[in-house]
Amino acid sequence: MTGWLIIAGLGPGSDELMTPEVSAALDEASDIVGYSTYVDRLKPRLGVALHGSDNREELKRARDALALAEDGRNVVIVSSGDPGVFAMAAAVFEAIEGEPRWQKLDIRVLPGITAMLAAAAAAGAPLGHDFCAINLSDNLKPWELIERRLRLATEADLALALYNPRSKSRPQGFAKALGVLREACGTERLVTFARAVSTPEQTIVTVELGEAVPEMADMQTVVIVGSSSTRRVGNWIYTPRRAVS
Amino acid sequence: MTGWLIIAGLGPGSDELMTPEVSAALDEASDIVGYSTYVDRLKPRLGVALHGSDNREELKRARDALALAEDGRNVVIVSSGDPGVFAMAAAVFEAIEGEPRWQKLDIRVLPGITAMLAAAAAAGAPLGHDFCAINLSDNLKPWELIERRLRLATEADLALALYNPRSKSRPQGFAKALGVLREACGTERLVTFARAVSTPEQTIVTVELGEAVPEMADMQTVVIVGSSSTRRVGNWIYTPRRAVS
DSSP states (O other), X not given: OOOEEEEEEOBSSOGGGSOHHHHHHHHHOSEEEEEHHHXXXXXXXXXXXXXXXXXXXXXXXXXXXXXXXXXXXXXXXXXXXXXXXXXXXXXXXXXXXXXXXXXXXXXXXXXXXXXHXXXXXXXXXXXXXXXXXXXXXXXXXXXXXHHHHHHXXXXXXXXXXXXXXXXXXXXXXXXXXXXXXXXXXXXXXXXXXXXSTTSTTOEEEEEXXXXXXXXXXXXXEEEEEOOTTOEEETTEEEOOSOOOO | OOOEEEEEEOBSSOXXXXXXXXXXXXXXXXXXXXXXXHHTTSOOOTTOEEEEEOTTOHHHHHHHHHHHHHTTOEEEEEESBOTTSSSHHHHHHHHHHTOGGGGGSEEEEEOOOOXXXXXXXXXXXXXXXXXXXXXXXXXXXXXXXXXXXXXXXXXXXXXXXXXXXXXXXXXXXXXXXXXXXXXXXXXXXXXXXXXXXXXXXXXXXXXXXXXXXXXXXXXXXXXXXXXXXXXXXXXXXXXXXXXXX
């Protein structure tokens, strides 16, 4: 009996944004493992075991999933968005690093539409030129490193997609980040707050940095800060393909 | 008669990575517009007009598609990967900026799996921590700006996804980029060359920067340069979620 482990991205919310490859994997799974909110999003299917767990237990969840695959189960770990972008794939490889026998397991990573791509599409094309993706959570890195990256990324004139801008346990970080960005880019830089993208609760709001306040974001929000050339055309926001030094 | 324009991402190659939303749009289109290579990838359907054009004519292609939608046609512009990442969405908004009456058209952008996400999934999770996406083509920006961004991104210790590393008309740029990266990161940094991801021709090769040569990349390749903490575990490449200053 040979098990396997697939680490799959569900996309940002709508089933219309889940790839056929991921749908097929879910159909073949004996066990589906993930943060309860994402596991609950799936349509229940007869005979499949659902293992929902708390958001903060990523490494334990990865180890549990690997142990199930080792036992011969067909396991899918689900992430929102893309599993390789601030999600479960890195946690699984961390778990494997600590337990070399798991390296022999049949493991595949299936990409998904990550939040910044769906947010950018809903707003127009703010990531149409060079950009970066930065996780604003300081759970796993020091705040000083986040500030340093924000400064260097704006110095490089990249657009910025900011993940996990704000949570109940970290209410101050995003206010500090907005301060750093205003200092680096001035008050007129465009900022898009994209919340619950592709779900019925989707909201897309674009303001200038001078008007941005921390309360515009929560953990369901991805924030896109434009580069110096990001601008409005009609109701859209976009960054031109062309840039000068 | 009201037309519409959808700017859709086909994903990196395999139909299994195309979202249901994009498949549905292609089914409803009267006209499909795009670079011939991508248009030819689609299954022909009775009654749909296919408009393939040359790769370098992005702005003209955008204008042609907008004119068709204005004439009442249901138009899908296709891009490989995600339309908002170094692809057609920004070109469409540029065209609209020059022709304000087009702002009233019914326009939607549908996201897709961009090459770096599919490449990262095939390699493991090299983009599992903060990263950036930089287009190495100097067709629309000066080379100095590309070098500057490479230096600042490595100073910020981001992983780098490099698009359009090398073409016949720009044979020297990628060699220069590798030189800049070796100077900034040393020779042991891991570099993944992901070619034709998700197609039958897919190849994934990871080497150290000291061993990387320009000929490892072509226009079908996305190159992922790791951060200082990117490493191998078994046959996989990943960047841990945790980082220190």
